[in-house]
Amino acid sequence: MDFITSIVIVLAAALVGRFLSKKLKQPIILGEMVLGAIIGNMSLITGEGTRVLDPVVSNFADIGILFLLLSAGLSLNLKEFKKIGKSSAVVAILGVILPFILGYIAAIWFGFSYITALFVGAALMATSIGVNAEILLELGIIGTRLGSLVMGAAVIDDIISVVIIAIFIGVVKIGYADIWDISIFLILALLFLLIAVLLTKDRVSGVLDKYLSKAKLGRENLLIVGILVALLFSLVAENIGLSIIIGAFIAGIVLGQLSFFRGLKDNMSLIGGGFFIPVFFVTVGMTFDLNAFLSIGGFAGILLMVAIVGKLAGCSLGAKLIKFDNRESIGVGIAMIPRAGVELILVKLGLRYGIINTEIASAILVMVIVTTVISPPVFARILRK
Amino acid sequence: MDFITSIVIVLAAALVGRFLSKKLKQPIILGEMVLGAIIGNMSLITGEGTRVLDPVVSNFADIGILFLLLSAGLSLNLKEFKKIGKSSAVVAILGVILPFILGYIAAIWFGFSYITALFVGAALMATSIGVNAEILLELGIIGTRLGSLVMGAAVIDDIISVVIIAIFIGVVKIGYADIWDISIFLILALLFLLIAVLLTKDRVSGVLDKYLSKAKLGRENLLIVGILVALLFSLVAENIGLSIIIGAFIAGIVLGQLSFFRGLKDNMSLIGGGFFIPVFFVTVGMTFDLNAFLSIGGFAGILLMVAIVGKLAGCSLGAKLIKFDNRESIGVGIAMIPRAGVELILVKLGLRYGIINTEIASAILVMVIVTTVISPPVFARILRK
Secondary structure, three states: OOHHHHHHHHHHHHHHHHHHHHHOOOOHHHHHHHHHHHHHHOOOOOOOOOOOOOHHHHHHHHHHHHHHHHHHHHHOOHHHHHHHHHHHHHHHHHHHHHHHHHHHHHHHHOOOOHHHHHHHHHOOOOOOHHHHHHHHHHHOOOOOHHHHHHHHHHHHHHHHHHHHHHHHHHHHHHOOOOHHHHHHHHHHHHHHHHHHHHHHOHHHHHHHHHHHOOOOOOHHHHHHHHHHHHHHHHHHHHHHOOOHHHHHHHHHHHHHOOHHHOOHHHHHHHHHHHHHHHHHHHHHHHOOOHHHHHHOOHHHHHHHHHHHHHHHHHHHHHHHHOOOOHHHHHHHHHHOOOOOOHHHHHHHHHHHOOOOOHHHHHHHHHHHHHHHHHHHHHHHHHHHO | OOHHHHHHHHHHHHHHHHHHHHHOOOOHHHHHHHHHHHHHHOOOOOOOOOOOOOHHHHHHHHHHHHHHHHHHHHHOOHHHHHHHHHHHHHHHHHHHHHHHHHHHHHHHHOOOOHHHHHHHHHOOOOOOHHHHHHHHHHHOOOOOHHHHHHHHHHHHHHHHHHHHHHHHHHHHHHOOOOHHHHHHHHHHHHHHHHHHHHHOOHHHHHHHHHHHOOOOOOHHHHHHHHHHHHHHHHHHHHHHOOOHHHHHHHHHHHHHOOHHHOOHHHHHHHHHHHHHHHHHHHHHHHOOOHHHHHHOOHHHHHHHHHHHHHHHHHHHHHHHHOOOOHHHHHHHHHHOOOOOOHHHHHHHHHHHOOOOOHHHHHHHHHHHHHHHHHHHHHHHHHHHO
16 A cells, blocks of 8 residues: 555544544544554554554654654743753652552562563653643643643653663663763763753843844745754754654754744644644554454553553652642643653563563553553543533 | 654755755755755765665655645636636647657667657656646746646646556557557546536535535644545546646645635645655755766757757747747746656656666656756746846
């Protein structure tokens, strides 16, 4: 099947999903993912018996997640974000530790080796930045104190997870943790974040704006420049060892401070939301494998429970500690439940190095899909109250 | 090299090309193609010694040409287009016959077999709809009488070329022309065009609009629906045997008649012009192979001359016959010079069936690139006078 047919099917599914979401008053990404799961299990695009997407469609989806995080960065309220920054570390850390411990215990309980159990724990750590960004954008609260807390905590737990996974894979591959490699990674990551912070300083962005204001760009060229900057940040992040979506997110925050790029947010949300981002969420849904879901038993159920309870408890507790009220704290906990990012990379690596078997991989994938699907509607309901 | 790096390079080239075009007061596609040729010959993306693009980038380019033709269709003035429709057939037919005959004679002159000569003639027939659409959009004259004539003639000569090539390939493959296959193709193509014409009738579009106006779509969903319709039309066109870009163009014309899709034109031109279309023109430029250009001698030069003179004379004469003034007639002739569409498919097929050798293929490619690069600035200059 050629890629245009694939895209037609994916876009049609997105449209139907959005329509149903609206009718049933659910977040649009829920409809997109559910429709994705349906066409995925009809094997329309992936071909009988395989979950492998047409590579082109999955590249469109990659651009989709980048554009989503770029939009999220552009929409962020930097003042709120900086104010809440240190506090969100509390939420992130508690939200990483609790699922990790619970996942480890669950795997040991089911008789897996301690190395496999460590791996399962690690797979429960990172919240999905993408899902969070979309639902916060959709509810229009990404610029609020709560939205900033959730985005900040999601970014931090992603970084923590990447570090732990890097150590972990290093140990599995070469038998010990390469302190040198990890130090370099940490230094580069810090440097990257520092430069980003520097670029958002009023004084720096003022100078940049003054310089940029001389160039007169039409909206098309402005869009090209914005996309180019986001892709460059993503490549830098990727080469450091961070995930590319963090690069796009930080690019969005930086560009959001420049009045030169004022028109970008609106145009990015159009090109993203009107094409690439729906492709992303439908393809996320398509990874859901009904047969795997039905065939794996108790362990998948326990893993799912542990993933939900661990994040909910850890992050709600964290939010409560930094003085959010009860309803907000539970909201934060629920917002942090979705997993779909680092986990998927982890599954790939785990299978490659023989740390997990396909059964555990399926259990993790089911956890990823279910947490991603159930969290947004619950979060939306709590927030609307 | 991963596809994000490829896209970064292509977009950066597009941006530099646009900037230079603006400085030198040239059409932006000229800058994009020239920069494409430069990065192509630096082998940044394609890898040393190969012209093969990263497949993902070339798929983005495919979407670019579809979006370009969709925008062109949306921007067309249907009344002018219908009025000029029959007349444009004169321009198209004269513009097909003359280059064909001249190309045939040139190839025979250089000692090639009559079958190769027929093939070379066929490779000079079709104008590039994409290049025309872009330059007419850029100059803001796609809705005028002259713009309608050029687009109409380009579509018609594309269809004529596709039919002749289909016959030709059939003869080469099975030894005779399969009248049955060709009749079916013609009937389906006519049916497709008839349905399109029907859909643009005031009475039909009125009913459609009345029905559609009940649905309230945001601009994102409107964009998704528009893209979906265009891709569906493209798939239908492709399955009939027409080129996919004709499908997208016709989809644009049909949607352009519906007031429901009024916001689409503006948003399509943003998502196209701000991302996909520059990728298309840069990748067109990238196919230019400096070494091939330098190594093939006299035949390439003659072919290029014949391609330019044939189209210019044929189409100018045609325009003159249907009562355009001298300057306009020459303008039409120049506008019709660029080739970059059917020719590229023809080269692929010709090589596969052993009708042409790589030397002739290079000569055709050089002809495609040079005609595409030189026509837009000359056309723009004549029109501005």
